[in-house]
Amino acid sequence: MKKIDWTDKLDTGITVIDRQHRRIVDYINRLYEAHAQGSTRAETGHIIDELVDYTQTHFAFEETMLEDVDYDLLARHKEDHRQFIAQVDDLRQRFRQHEETAVDLNHLMVGWLLNHILNEDSRYAPVVMQEH
Amino acid sequence: MAKFVWSDQLNIGIDVIDQQHRRIVEYINQLDDARSNGMSREEAAWLLNDLVDYTISHFGFEESLQEEAGYPFLTSHKKVHELFTKRIAEFQARAERGEDVTKALNSLLVTWLFNHIKRDDNDYVESVQTYLQQKQDFVERKKGLFARLFG
Numbered sequence: 703m704k705k706i707d708w709t710d711k712l713d714t715g716i717t718v719i720d721r722q723h724r725r726i727v728d729y730i731n732r733l734y735e736a737h738a739q740g741s742t743r744a745e746t747g748h749i750i751d752e753l754v755d756y757t758q759t760h761f762a763f764e765e766t767m768l769e770d771v772d773y774d775l776l777a778r779h780k781e782d783h784r785q786f787i788a789q790v791d792d793l794r795q796r797f798r799q800h801e802e803t804a805v806d807l808n809h810l811m812v813g814w815l816l817n818h819i820l821n822e823d824s825r826y827a828p829v830v831m832q833e834h
Numbered sequence: 835m836a837k838f839v840w841s842d843q844l845n846i847g848i849d850v851i852d853q854q855h856r857r858i859v860e861y862i863n864q865l866d867d868a869r870s871n872g873m874s875r876e877e878a879a880w881l882l883n884d885l886v887d888y889t890i891s892h893f894g895f896e897e898s899l900q901e902e903a904g905y906p907f908l909t910s911h912k913k914v915h916e917l918f919t920k921r922i923a924e925f926q927a928r929a930e931r932g933e934d935v936t937k938a939l940n941s942l943l944v945t946w947l948f949n950h951i952k953r954d955d956n957d958y959v960e961s962v963q964t965y966l967q968q969k970q971d972f973v974e975r976k977k978g979l980f981a982r983l984f985g
Contacts, residue, residue: 718907718957725953752945759914759946763954766913834906 703734703805704812712819714827719767722760723819729753730811737804743797746804750794753811758787764823771833773826782822786814838862838944844951846959848966850973851899854892854983855951861885862943869936878936879929886922891982893919896955898976903965905958914954918946 706727713720733749761783768776789810793803838859845852865885868878893915900908925939966972977984 718910718954721953721957725949748941755942755945756949759917759949762917763907763910763914766910767907770909 703737703808705731705734706812706816712816714819714823716827716830719764719823719827722756722763723815723823726753726757726760726811726815729756730808730815733804733808733811737808743800747797750797750804750807754787754790754794757790761787767830768826771826771830773829775822775825779822779826782818786818837866838947844948846951846955848959848962851896851955854895855947855955857983858885858889858892858947861888862940862947865936865943866940869940875929875932879926882926882929882939886919886926888982889922890919891980895976895980895983896958898979899962899965899972900958902969902972903958903962905961907957911954911958914950918950 708724708727712723714723729749729752733746733753736746736749765776765780765783768779773779790807793807793810797803797807840856840859844855846855861881861884865878865881867873868881873881897908897912897915900911905911921942922939925935925942928935929939
C-alpha cells in the first residue's frame, strides 16, 4: 500500500478541483491506514465504496466544467475517466467476492491519480482559468 | 448508524444556506431515528419524501443564488445535484418495492452531504457573499418560489 503526500505541484490552481483532488487523496490515505491497522474487510470495503463514489462525483463535476469551456481534449479526458472507473470497478467487485484486491486498488489509484493530475488536469487548468 | 452531529466546520458562513443544511441534517437524523424506533414503513417513506422534497427545493434555491451571483462553476455544481437526486430517487424506488434501504441510504446521505458542503459549497461562498451584500432583497424575492424552505 502507498500513501500520497500532497505537494503544491499537484495543485491545478482551480480551487474547487484542488479541494476535490485532496479529498480523493484523503480517501486513498484512509485506505492505506486501514490496511496498516489491519481493519476488517467490512471497514476496508466501506472506505473503498466511499472512495469510488467520491471519485465518480468528482469526474462528473470536472467533465461538466470542461464541457462548459469547450475543452478540445474533452473526449479523451472522459475516456481516461471511463477506463479508469472500469478498472477500479473490476477490482472493487473482486474485493467484494473476497479476493485480496485492496492493495492493487490502492496502487492503481495512487499511480493513476498522480499521473492524471500532473499530465492531464494540468493541461486544462489554463483553459478553465481563462474562461472564468 | 452514527448520528449526523452538526459541527461549526460545516457552516459555510451564509446564514440562509447554513439553516437549510441544518434542516437537511435534522431530516437525516429523523429518518435514522425512525429506524431505531420501529416506525412503520409508510411513515418512514413519508419522511423520506419530505427529505427529498426539501433537499430538491434547497438545491433550486442554491442554484438560483449561484446563477444570479455569476458563480463560474454553476453547471458543474448543478450536475452534481442532479446525479445525487437521481441516486436518491433510486433508493426511494427500492424502498417502495419493500427493500430495507435505510442503512445504505443513511450512509450515502451523511457522506455525500458532508463532502458536498465542505468542498463544493464552500467554493461558491465568495461569489455569493459579494452578491448578497449588493442584493439584500434576494432572500425576500425567493420566498414565494421556495416557500417550502421558509415554512
